Amino acid sequence: MIDQHTWDLYDRQADVLKALAHPIRVAIVHMLQDGERCVCQIIPEIDCDRTNISKHLAIMTRAGVLRSRKDGLKVYYSLRTPCVANFLSCAASTLKNKAAEDAKALARI
Amino acid sequence: MIDQHTWDLYDRQADVLKALAHPIRVAIVHMLQDGERCVCQIIPEIDCDRTNISKHLAIMTRAGVLRSRKDGLKVYYSLRTPCVANFLSCAASTLKNKAAEDAKALARI
């Protein structure tokens, strides 16, 4: 049986993962892989309501995935922990792997 | 502007992350780090409804995170892509990192 303290940890780890589990947030993390960007650079790349992006940035910041820095009118966001970028490539290889196994399974039929 | 094909990729990457973004599923991935387990081994570790665990396993399998293998009455689950285990340690260091920065920010006040 998993004890309460361990569940708390799993809860918070899940929160970090939740913070990345949305296509728009994946896109933002992808953009930030090459360094910090201000909101005004992120908005034109992602075709959706401005305030929506603000909220996605807030979610990731609250979860500890992003860090923000204000410079004049602009707010710059960056990845707080670079390892989160690996999530994306691992997710990609998971998809590839599954596609390959599914194809093999079909071939067997 | 991000094109449609790239959004499709982000969508599917987000699906993989969603498949891990739940405390129970984090716990299961944690268990499977040391190798495959049958459902009957997972259930007693996690104190919740049996059918609920079935559904969480189905979600992760559909997303390509887990693989299942039937042996007699039992079904054994394992990680399809070992790199997903890194998610947990990266999530943990994200939490640690954020805590450290928050503490530093408080100290500055």
Added chain:
DNA sequence: CAAGTATGTGAGTGTATGCTCACATAATCT
């Protein structure tokens, strides 16, 4: 083949999440 064991599924309900709109704040510029 009947009973038992291990696991999966569909329907219904409650809660959480995402999105948009109107409004708020904060720094800059004239």
Added chain:
DNA sequence: AGATTATGTGAGCATACACTCACATACTTG
């Protein structure tokens, strides 16, 4: 100071998700 630009926030609605219960399937064993 007043106007403008960049960003954030709260309320309300729509959708998605997690959970439970009753039921279904599939293999095994007497």
